[in-house]
Amino acid sequence: xxxxxxxxxxLQQAIQAKINFKTKPLGALGYLETIALQxxxxxxxxxxxxINPHILIFAADHGIAKEGVSAYPQEVTWQMVYNFLNGGAxxxxxxxxxxxxxxxxxxxxxxxxxxxxxxxxxxxxYGTQSFLHSKAMTLAQxxxxxxxxxxxxxxxxxxxxxxxxxxxxxxxxxxxxxxxxMHCLTGIDLKLCIGRGTGLDDEQLQNxxxxxxxxxxxxxxxxxxxxxxxxTFGGFEIAMITEAMLEVAQKNGIIMVDGFIATAAFLVAQKxxxxxxxxxxxxxxxxxxxHHLLLEYLQAKSLLQLNMRLGEGTGCAVAYxxxxxxxxxxNEMASFETAGVSNKD
Amino acid sequence: xxxxxxxxxxLQQAIQAKINFKTKPLGALGYLETIALQxxxxxxxxxxxxINPHILIFAADHGIAKEGVSAYPQEVTWQMVYNFLNGGAxxxxxxxxxxxxxxxxxxxxxxxxxxxxxxxxxxxxYGTQSFLHSKAMTLAQxxxxxxxxxxxxxxxxxxxxxxxxxxxxxxxxxxxxxxxxMHCLTGIDLKLCIGRGTGLDDEQLQNxxxxxxxxxxxxxxxxxxxxxxxxTFGGFEIAMITEAMLEVAQKNGIIMVDGFIATAAFLVAQKxxxxxxxxxxxxxxxxxxxHHLLLEYLQAKSLLQLNMRLGEGTGCAVAYxxxxxxxxxxNEMASFETAGVSNKD
Numbered sequence: 001x002x003x004x005x006x007x008x009x010x011l012q013q014a015i016q017a018k019i020n021f022k023t024k025p026l027g028a029l030g031y032l033e034t035i036a037l038q039x040x041x042x043x044x045x046x047x048x049x050x051i052n053p054h055i056l057i058f059a060a061d062h063g064i065a066k067e068g069v070s071a072y073p074q075e076v077t078w079q080m081v082y083n084f085l086n087g088g089a090x091x092x093x094x095x096x097x098x099x100x101x102x103x104x105x106x107x108x109x110x111x112x113x114x115x116x117x118x119x120x121x122x123x124x125x126y127g128t129q130s131f132l133h134s135k136a137m138t139l140a141q142x143x144x145x146x147x148x149x150x151x152x153x154x155x156x157x158x159x160x161x162x163x164x165x166x167x168x169x170x171x172x173x174x175x176x177x178x179x180x181x182m183h184c185l186t187g188i189d190l191k192l193c194i195g196r197g198t199g200l201d202d203e204q205l206q207n208x209x210x211x212x213x214x215x216x217x218x219x220x221x222x223x224x225x226x227x228x229x230x231x232t233f234g235g236f237e238i239a240m241i242t243e244a245m246l247e248v249a250q251k252n253g254i255i256m257v258d259g260f261i262a263t264a265a266f267l268v269a270q271k272x273x274x275x276x277x278x279x280x281x282x283x284x285x286x287x288x289x290x291h292h293l294l295l296e297y298l299q300a301k302s303l304l305q306l307n308m309r310l311g312e313g314t315g316c317a318v319a320y321x322x323x324x325x326x327x328x329x330x331n332e333m334a335s336f337e338t339a340g341v342s343n344k345d
Numbered sequence: 346x347x348x349x350x351x352x353x354x355x356l357q358q359a360i361q362a363k364i365n366f367k368t369k370p371l372g373a374l375g376y377l378e379t380i381a382l383q384x385x386x387x388x389x390x391x392x393x394x395x396i397n398p399h400i401l402i403f404a405a406d407h408g409i410a411k412e413g414v415s416a417y418p419q420e421v422t423w424q425m426v427y428n429f430l431n432g433g434a435x436x437x438x439x440x441x442x443x444x445x446x447x448x449x450x451x452x453x454x455x456x457x458x459x460x461x462x463x464x465x466x467x468x469x470x471y472g473t474q475s476f477l478h479s480k481a482m483t484l485a486q487x488x489x490x491x492x493x494x495x496x497x498x499x500x501x502x503x504x505x506x507x508x509x510x511x512x513x514x515x516x517x518x519x520x521x522x523x524x525x526x527m528h529c530l531t532g533i534d535l536k537l538c539i540g541r542g543t544g545l546d547d548e549q550l551q552n553x554x555x556x557x558x559x560x561x562x563x564x565x566x567x568x569x570x571x572x573x574x575x576x577t578f579g580g581f582e583i584a585m586i587t588e589a590m591l592e593v594a595q596k597n598g599i600i601m602v603d604g605f606i607a608t609a610a611f612l613v614a615q616k617x618x619x620x621x622x623x624x625x626x627x628x629x630x631x632x633x634x635x636h637h638l639l640l641e642y643l644q645a646k647s648l649l650q651l652n653m654r655l656g657e658g659t660g661c662a663v664a665y666x667x668x669x670x671x672x673x674x675x676n677e678m679a680s681f682e683t684a685g686v687s688n689k690d
Binding site for chain 2: 022023024025026027028029030031032071072073075076079080082083086088089090092093094096097098198199287303304305306307308309310314318321322324325328329332333334338339340341342344
């Protein structure tokens with residue numbers, strides 16, 4: 001098959017036929033078949049390839065963290081950045097196992113970092129403003145998030161030929177941002193969008209709800225404007241992930257979507273460019289309360305449901321071998337004909 | 346920590362503490378934490394290792410296949426054996442990707458095979474008898490399944506030091522065997538135990554139900570005797586898998602349980618030796634109708650739910666990287682202390 005079929009329907013039928021004539025009952029590889037077809041359509045070929053998978057971890061701090069919405073103190077953000085750089089975090093273990101390249105980006109951590117070999121410096125500011133009092137960021141800062149994220153994605157994709165990129169995040173307080181973005185852009189009741197994050201107890205969860213409720217009341221924003229929602233409630237890491245995802249889709253790559261916060265960033269991207277859905281593989285349904293509703297809203301099904309709730313891109317990293325399996329069966333399995341196996345009548 | 350802690354509770358607490366002090370919120374790796382703890386307990390250490398993973402595919406034919414219970418003709422069993430040996434099947438693709446050794450065993454295929462380098466010959470007979478008319482196998486044949494399976498598992502574990510083994514099967518008609526075993530040993534309504542197998546339509550499914558209903562009526566067996574159920578309705582591949590699983594548990598290995606048929610074989614093993622559950626990791630919940638009820642009965646949760654229904658051990662092969670991830674995070678992640686990250690108060 002040529003890479004330049006005249007139209008996508010013919011391509012779709014060709015890939016589907018190739019899947020159907022593999023030596024297995026029709027549909028017997030389930031969701032892996034869906035993924036194989038999707039990747040074939042993205043790459044416009046029935047012999048797709050995954051090249052140089054990357055996970056980009058964006059870290060930033062949040063003004064709202066000082067209001068007591070998280071179980072952990074804000075300094076954990078920069079401490080975890082060092083942990084990423086030193087190879088001690090979960091995402092390091094899983095990406096090493098699955099041969100995925102990790103990059104760590106300071107998108108706006110409340111700490112001045114030295115020049116460190118594996119740290120990409122793209123600090124917008126030392127954390128966002130608390131959205132209890134003002135918009136989280138200025139328009140200029142939002143614009144800077146876009147510029148930096150686009151530059152970074154272009155560099156990765158152009159210098160390494162990477163065609164599949166996942167996104168992780170680190171930022172104490174960022175489930176609060178994600179919940180508010182979800183609430184504003186989906187219309188789902190705020191209470192259903194709020195979860196325990198890194199481990200709030202019942203009383204702390206009540207408090208988080210009260211604070212986020214006040215935040216919603218404080219702003220009168222047009223919820224039809226995804227960028228206004230992002231500017232008001234976003235974090236720098238969330239805004240950069242949104243823009244990076246849009247850029248990957250623009251360059252026809254595969255986006256691995258991680259958990260609750262990454263999916264909130266994806267939601268903004270999807271409101272900006274609805275066709276981005278065709279480039280997205282949802283890797284893991286988080287245990288964080290709002291995530292399954294958010295995936296439902298996007299009509300998305302995740303590859304994994306492991307009750308994880310860690311962020312960092314860990315869902316992408318552990319799901320990656322399944323995506324590779326989908327591509328591999330399409331390229332490597334025998335057909336009924338070549339294997340001399342009788343097909344169903 | 347020594348490998349010889351005085352009791353298993355102390356070991357459990359030590360492993361759990363190690364998990365809890367990794368740089369992540371408590372419980373944030375979800376089901377991977379459960380698996381890590383389980384493997385630590387099996388191996389009696391907080392630094393477990395997976396060594397030389399194997400998948401053993403047992404193939405056999407079934408007398409019942411001639412009664413029209415499958416969408417595919419019986420010769421597909423031996424044709425797929427050749428496909429396994431030639432590396433063209435889904436299981437070959439996935440095991441190659443994940444560095445798992447595959448062995449193919451002729452447990453009772455209706456075909457005389459030449460001596461082939463990768464085929465293990467353990468043929469009990471050229472297929473079972475149809476359980477519409479008699480027991481599927483004789484007691485001597487059931488005993489032979491045990492001897493062959495034990496010998497095989499011992500050889501694999503002793504010569505390669507493999508400590509994690511998955512089991513696949515191939516046998517046209519074997520969902521019928523699995524449904525009857527499930528029905529007899531769980532008491533779940535027969536209709537709920539029967540599915541479309543490799544792809545029956547509604548009328549064929551009705552027919553399968555009628556046939557299996559007749560089979561149940563034909564035999565008066567004591568459903569408290571798992572081996573009698575296995576002898577009556579089993580296939581040679583199912584019986585060998587049951588015995589092989591028991592042997593792996595006996596030798597303190599990890600059993601990867603695949604889909605519906607492999608879980609039916611496990612059910613027999615679990616009735617023989619209930620403690621086998623602690624050695625079992627359930628890899629994938631099949632799309633085959635009875636499987637989720639069977640897992641529920643065993644109070645088991647599968648790592649994956651990908652709507653696959655292929656057998657061959659494919660669920661084990663694609664789940665393996667997640668099991669490796671569980672072991673890796675336990676061994677390789679930094680603790681709060683070593684990473685200098687603040688823990689929750």
